[in-house]
Amino acid sequence: MAKFKRIDTGEVVNVVSWGANGTYTDYYDSKGKFHHTDLNRYNHFEEIIESSQSGIDWEQRRYEIAKDMLCAIYMDDGNEKRSDCLGKKFEYQSLEGSAREAVRYANVLIEELKKYDNG
Structure with missing residues (x-):
């Protein structure tokens, strides 16, 4: 919730x-x-993003991003044919692979967000 x-x-x-x-x-x-x-x-x-004294809860943010990405991966029929910029194939052929990809997206986005984090 x-x-x-x-x-x-x-x-x-x-x-x-x-x-x-x-x-x-x-x-x-x-x-x-x-x-x-x-x-x-x-x-x-x-x-509503609840702020805490310690700043952003990156683990909570990782969960939220990965959860949203898993929905996007599931709904997008063309993802299994794509390659990323490093030439790796996405792992959409299995549930476990889809979950790994969702977390991978979340990790990359968090690293980008941390570059601009002032907290």
């Missing part, structure tokens, strides 16, 4: 799942009531 703010109402909710490309969103409202809606996770909700 992650905290989000509904853009239309400003209510802070706990989103538990959403469809491909955010097509539906399941969440618990501030009163604990479950909702399955047609609201798009990306257009109707804003993620």
Whole structure:
């Protein structure tokens, strides 16, 4: 579960799942009531990033990025035919390979983000 703010109402909710490309969103409202809606996770909700005294929680961020990338890998039919800039084949032929690729994407993105981290 992650905290989000509904853009239309400003209510802070706990989103538990959403469809491909955010097509539906399941969440618990501030009163604990479950909702399955047609609201798009990306257009109707804003993620709340809770700050901590120690700065960014990179392990939590890695998990969030990898989770989103795994969904993208699963939904993209052409990925198994692609090669990266080093000439390596992507590992989309198995569940384990897809998971490794999602984490690999997350690691590379985090390294780039850390270059600009002022915290």
